Amino acid sequence: MWLLDLGVVQPNRIVSGTGYGLYAATGWLGAGVVSSLLVAAVVLATKPIHNRFWMLALLLTTALMAQPLLLEVFALRKLPEDSEYARIGIGAGFWCLAFFLALMLLETLGQLKASRRLQLSAVLLIVAGWWFCATREGLSSLSLIREYANRADQFTQALAIHLSLSLGAVAISLVLAFGLALAMVRRERLRRPLLGLVSFMQTIPSLALFGLLIAPLGALSAAFPFLQTLGIRGIGWAPAMLALIAYSLLPIMRNTYVALMEVPEPVVDAGRGMGMSERQIFVQVKLPLALPVIIEGVRITTIQAIGLTAVAALIGAGGFGTFIFQGLGQAAMDLVLLGALPTVFLALAADAILSALKFQGASR
Amino acid sequence: MIELKGVTRRFGDVVAVDNIDLTIETGEVCVLVGSSGCGKSTTLRMINRLLPRTSGEILVDGEDINKADPEALRLNMGYAIQSTGLFPHWTVARNIGVVPDLLKWPSRKRDERVNELLTLLGLDPATDAHKYPHQLSGGQAQRVGVARALAGDPNILLMDEPFGALDAITRENLQQEMLRIQRQLNKTTVFVTHDIDEALKLATRIAVMDQGRIIQHDTPEAILRRPASAFVENLIGKGDRGLKLLALRTVGDLMERYPQPRRPEPYSNGVNEADSLRVALSVMVWQNSAELPVFSEAGEEIGTVKREQLLQGGA
Ligand SMILES: Nc1ncnc2c1ncn2[C@@H]1O[C@H](COP(=O)(O)OP(=O)(O)OP(=O)(O)O)[C@@H](O)[C@H]1O
Ligand SMILES: [Mg+2]
Numbered sequence: 001m002w003l004l005d006l007g008v009v010q011p012n013r014i015v016s017g018t019g020y021g022l023y024a025a026t027g028w029l030g031a032g033v034v035s036s037l038l039v040a041a042v043v044l045a046t047k048p049i050h051n052r053f054w055m056l057a058l059l060l061t062t063a064l065m066a067q068p069l070l071l072e073v074f075a076l077r078k079l080p081e082d083s084e085y086a087r088i089g090i091g092a093g094f095w096c097l098a099f100f101l102a103l104m105l106l107e108t109l110g111q112l113k114a115s116r117r118l119q120l121s122a123v124l125l126i127v128a129g130w131w132f133c134a135t136r137e138g139l140s141s142l143s144l145i146r147e148y149a150n151r152a153d154q155f156t157q158a159l160a161i162h163l164s165l166s167l168g169a170v171a172i173s174l175v176l177a178f179g180l181a182l183a184m185v186r187r188e189r190l191r192r193p194l195l196g197l198v199s200f201m202q203t204i205p206s207l208a209l210f211g212l213l214i215a216p217l218g219a220l221s222a223a224f225p226f227l228q229t230l231g232i233r234g235i236g237w238a239p240a241m242l243a244l245i246a247y248s249l250l251p252i253m254r255n256t257y258v259a260l261m262e263v264p265e266p267v268v269d270a271g272r273g274m275g276m277s278e279r280q281i282f283v284q285v286k287l288p289l290a291l292p293v294i295i296e297g298v299r300i301t302t303i304q305a306i307g308l309t310a311v312a313a314l315i316g317a318g319g320f321g322t323f324i325f326q327g328l329g330q331a332a333m334d335l336v337l338l339g340a341l342p343t344v345f346l347a348l349a350a351d352a353i354l355s356a357l358k359f360q361g362a363s364r
Numbered sequence: 365m366i367e368l369k370g371v372t373r374r375f376g377d378v379v380a381v382d383n384i385d386l387t388i389e390t391g392e393v394c395v396l397v398g399s400s401g402c403g404k405s406t407t408l409r410m411i412n413r414l415l416p417r418t419s420g421e422i423l424v425d426g427e428d429i430n431k432a433d434p435e436a437l438r439l440n441m442g443y444a445i446q447s448t449g450l451f452p453h454w455t456v457a458r459n460i461g462v463v464p465d466l467l468k469w470p471s472r473k474r475d476e477r478v479n480e481l482l483t484l485l486g487l488d489p490a491t492d493a494h495k496y497p498h499q500l501s502g503g504q505a506q507r508v509g510v511a512r513a514l515a516g517d518p519n520i521l522l523m524d525e526p527f528g529a530l531d532a533i534t535r536e537n538l539q540q541e542m543l544r545i546q547r548q549l550n551k552t553t554v555f556v557t558h559d560i561d562e563a564l565k566l567a568t569r570i571a572v573m574d575q576g577r578i579i580q581h582d583t584p585e586a587i588l589r590r591p592a593s594a595f596v597e598n599l600i601g602k603g604d605r606g607l608k609l610l611a612l613r614t615v616g617d618l619m620e621r622y623p624q625p626r627r628p629e630p631y632s633n634g635v636n637e638a639d640s641l642r643v644a645l646s647v648m649v650w651q652n653s654a655e656l657p658v659f660s661e662a663g664e665e666i667g668t669v670k671r672e673q674l675l676q677g678g679a
Binding site for chain 1: 409439445448462509
């Protein structure tokens with residue numbers, strides 16, 4: 001932690017620049033605060049002090065919230081004032097520190113058997129802290145922020161495209177997969193071919209599937225010009241959407257099917273025997289019992305779709321993947337981060353929301 | 365009244381129920397008994413059309429059940445099964461209220477009914493009503509299953525080993541309660557079990573089944589006295605037939621009554637009027653006494669029962 005670079009000063013966005021360790025970057029004060037904080041955390045974690053886990057959780061949350069301030073101090077001390085293009089980058093030490101603190105916080109919350117609400121508030125506090133720091137003047141020289149400032153409009157657009165592509169694909173495949181699962185429940189014969197087909201689609205590497213769709217869709221839109229007016233072409237959102245739907249089908253379909261089939265037979269038998277109609281049995285018994293597992297399928301699918309949408313940028317679909325691939329092309333790592341960080345954040349958010357939903361469904 | 369006429373059910377080549385005739389009078393408890401796989405559940409499930417029959421006729425109050433709407437038919441037939449089939453995502457109260465809800469009872473009437481049934485089956489409306497099935501003991505779950513079957517006030521009760529998989533004591537308690545409830549409600553009941561003692565205790569008439577056929581259909585006493593075949597004899601157990609007969613009758617049937625009830629002598633051991641003759645015999649053997657005082661439910665001594673009488677007239 002003390003040896004790794006906390007931050008980097010770059011003369012412009014491409015050149016890699018010089019790194020500074022914790023002490024060099026923030027001076028005695030910063031290094032002292034960080035070191036004593038870590039020592040305090042270790043002491044709290046090992047000594048049997050009353051309420052120590054609560055204190056530890058509080059300490060770690062505050063530390064994580066305030067961590068970007070280190071970069072602010074760094075920028076204040078080391079950024080050459082005369083150079084217009086100079087900027088600071090985030091170093092491995094910073095990420096390691098964040099990772100280490102987050103792990104400790106996770107463990108502490110686990111020890112406290114913290115409720116979902118408490119965990120969520122800790123995460124929200126930290127996000128709010130980072131957000132607050134990012135909008136301050138002091139960090140405007142951070143290259144990540146610079147990249148964002150150069151592309152604020154594009155960023156909003158990418159967010160919109162990314163969300164609508166991935167969530168749209170999940171919504172459409174939810175409807176499709178639900179219908180297919182119902183068909184499999186009704187007709188046992190359909191099960192093998194349908195599951196086979198859908199699992200086969202899942203095995204095609206994503207890039208290959210995106211590529212494979214270019215030709216037929218291109219031909220289609222060439223043959224029917226009105227499709228072009230809808231924006232359906234060999235590249236762009238149409239093949240991306242199709243591929244995303246193809247990938248999303250399996251988890252939802254399989255989970256829905258399994259969940260519906262696993263409703264205990266005596267429960268259905270009792271319902272029928274008491275005079276419930278098949279429809280009532282489905283809506284009042286089978287569906288509620290299957291719901292947590294179905295939501296689990298949607299959760300897996302959503303996380304997967306958010307990740308895949310980033311790859312879909314390669315065929316011109318837009319979204320955060322655009323920044324990643326641009327950044328890779330220009331060797332500008334902070335542009336890559338500008339695409340990657342929000343993608344990860346979206347996936348984590350989807351995970352949290354759908355897990356909470358599932359939990360709700362199961363405990364009813 | 366339920367009538368089965370020449371009813372057969374096949375599963376492929378297996379004949380599960382083979383051309384049976386069975387009449388169950390209104391208010392009667394008919395117990396189907398027999399070894400595993402003899403077709404008891406199949407017979408029961410044909411009565412509420414959970415299974416279609418292969419051939420024959422089933423009439424309820426003279427009407428062919430195939431003419432009725434299956435859901436309407438089932439709403440008038442309570443149904444309880446061994447694995448209870450309680451809805452795991454609903455509370456006990458909501459489980460019991462299923463049929464009233466299906467019948468679109470007003471919610472107040474439903475809630476009153478649920479409370480009434482919880483009390484009737486020895487559950488606590490205040491604490492148990494809001495539990496989920498996984499929070500219940502096996503015995504409580506079976507009670508809820510029976511309460512659910514009774515909730516819509518059906519004319520007919522169909523019960524498939526509702527007290528199976530319970531320990532002997534809980535089972536005994538539930539049987540006792542079943543008898544009490546039956547005395548109050550007088551439902552036409554078809555009850556499936558493979559436990560002959562349960563059958564003897566609960567039935568007004570027993571139908572002994574073997575390999576899809578009904579071997580004998582008669583009162584418990586007649587089955588014990590005149591088993592129709594070696595199979596039935598085996599089922600009831602030749603050796604303790606006498607004890608089982610004694611178990612069918614109460615001390616009140618055989619005792620000699622005093623003209624006036626008396627204050628019981630302190631520390632005298634006797635039997636209650638409602639105890640079975642089997643219990644009386646057991647107490648006599650234990651105490652090596654030839655005569656026992658008989659007490660009423662109020663605790664007064666109302667007569668005596670003698671060993672001689674028991675041995676001569678008991679069975
Ligand atoms: N759905 C089914 N498909 C095929 N065969 C069946 C089916 N249901 C029952 N059978 C067969 O019919 C016969 C009678 O079964 P049933 O369930 O009526 O027996 P039972 O008397 O209730 O036995 P148990 O005491 O074990 O519950 C058995 O041989 C069984 O294998
Ligand atoms: Mg059975």
